[in-house]
Amino acid sequence: MTSKKGLIVLIAVCFVFVISFVHAQPKDVYMLHWEGAKFPPTEFTHKKHAEDYKIDCKDCHHKDPNPAEKVEKCISCHDIAEAKGGAPKAMDAYHKNCIDCHKKENEAGKSAPVKCNECHKKS
Ligand code: HEC
Ligand code: HEC
Ligand code: HEC
Ligand code: HEC
Numbered sequence: 001m002t003s004k005k006g007l008i009v010l011i012a013v014c015f016v017f018v019i020s021f022v023h024a025q026p027k028d029v030y031m032l033h034w035e036g037a038k039f040p041p042t043e044f045t046h047k048k049h050a051e052d053y054k055i056d057c058k059d060c061h062h063k064d065p066n067p068a069e070k071v072e073k074c075i076s077c078h079d080i081a082e083a084k085g086g087a088p089k090a091m092d093a094y095h096k097n098c099i100d101c102h103k104k105e106n107e108a109g110k111s112a113p114v115k116c117n118e119c120h121k122k123s
Pocket of ligand 1: 024026044071
């Protein structure tokens with residue numbers, strides 16, 4: 001293989017690699033739940049929260065410098081079992097993030113869920 005061909009192949013491989021990161025798209029709706037959780041999964045409308053309710057990415061992805069390019073999952077830092085490395089445990093992080101904002105919104109006349117069974121709905 002000539003070095004020119006080699007270079008083209010290298011550029012093509014880099015291109016595919018970069019594209020696969022840039023296009024890391026969130027799902028429209030998540031069923032938030034983890035292995036062994038006792039309560040029913042919580043439906044989370046990612047698309048509505050970001051687009052209709054116009055919440056900034058960084059209100060939730062608070063440690064990611066540029067969420068449009070790359071985000072880390074909450075539970076990669078927020079351990080399920082216990083607080084670790086200064087990060088509160090996962091349940092507390094989710095509850096604080098979701099419920100604190102909902103309470104604030106409801107004071108302003110919205111009707112976002114704040115009761116256990118409004119989020120952890122039995123199917
Ligand atoms: C109200 C909170 C919230 C907002 C606002 C939000 N996200 Fe998310 N996002 C989440 C949660 C929760 C998940 C599910 C994955 C998890 O639990 O870590 C997620 C998942 C993702 C994922 C997929 C991660 C993966 O590994 O599967 C991407 C990408 C993402 N969000 C990007 C964004 C971008 C870009 C914005 C702003 C336009 C945004 N998010 C706004 C909470 C939010
Ligand atoms: C890279 C690691 C990392 C990721 C990813 C991460 N967090 Fe955090 N989080 C932390 C740390 C560390 C703290 C402690 C305070 C600080 O350093 O900001 C924290 C604090 C918080 C707090 C404040 C708790 C309090 O008592 O004030 C909330 C709420 C929270 N995280 C929610 C989330 C949510 C929701 C996600 C996913 C969308 C997420 N975090 C992703 C590391 C992370
Ligand atoms: C920064 C503010 C904010 C955060 C953070 C937030 N929400 Fe919301 N949420 C809203 C608003 C605003 C509404 C719409 C309320 C209305 O229209 O009456 C809403 C509505 C909802 C609803 C009902 C309507 C729908 O779209 O399904 C659910 C369920 C919900 N949120 C779950 C969550 C969960 C789970 C989290 C945490 C992962 C979360 N939210 C984090 C602001 C927030
Ligand atoms: C705004 C939505 C919301 C409300 C209200 C809420 N939760 Fe959660 N909760 C979540 C999310 C999101 C998670 C993380 C993903 C999951 O469901 O496992 C979670 C996780 C948990 C967990 C750890 C996982 C498990 O199931 O063992 C427990 C326990 C829990 N919640 C109990 C409660 C109780 C009790 C209440 C009422 C006092 C409550 N939650 C209210 C959204 C909510």
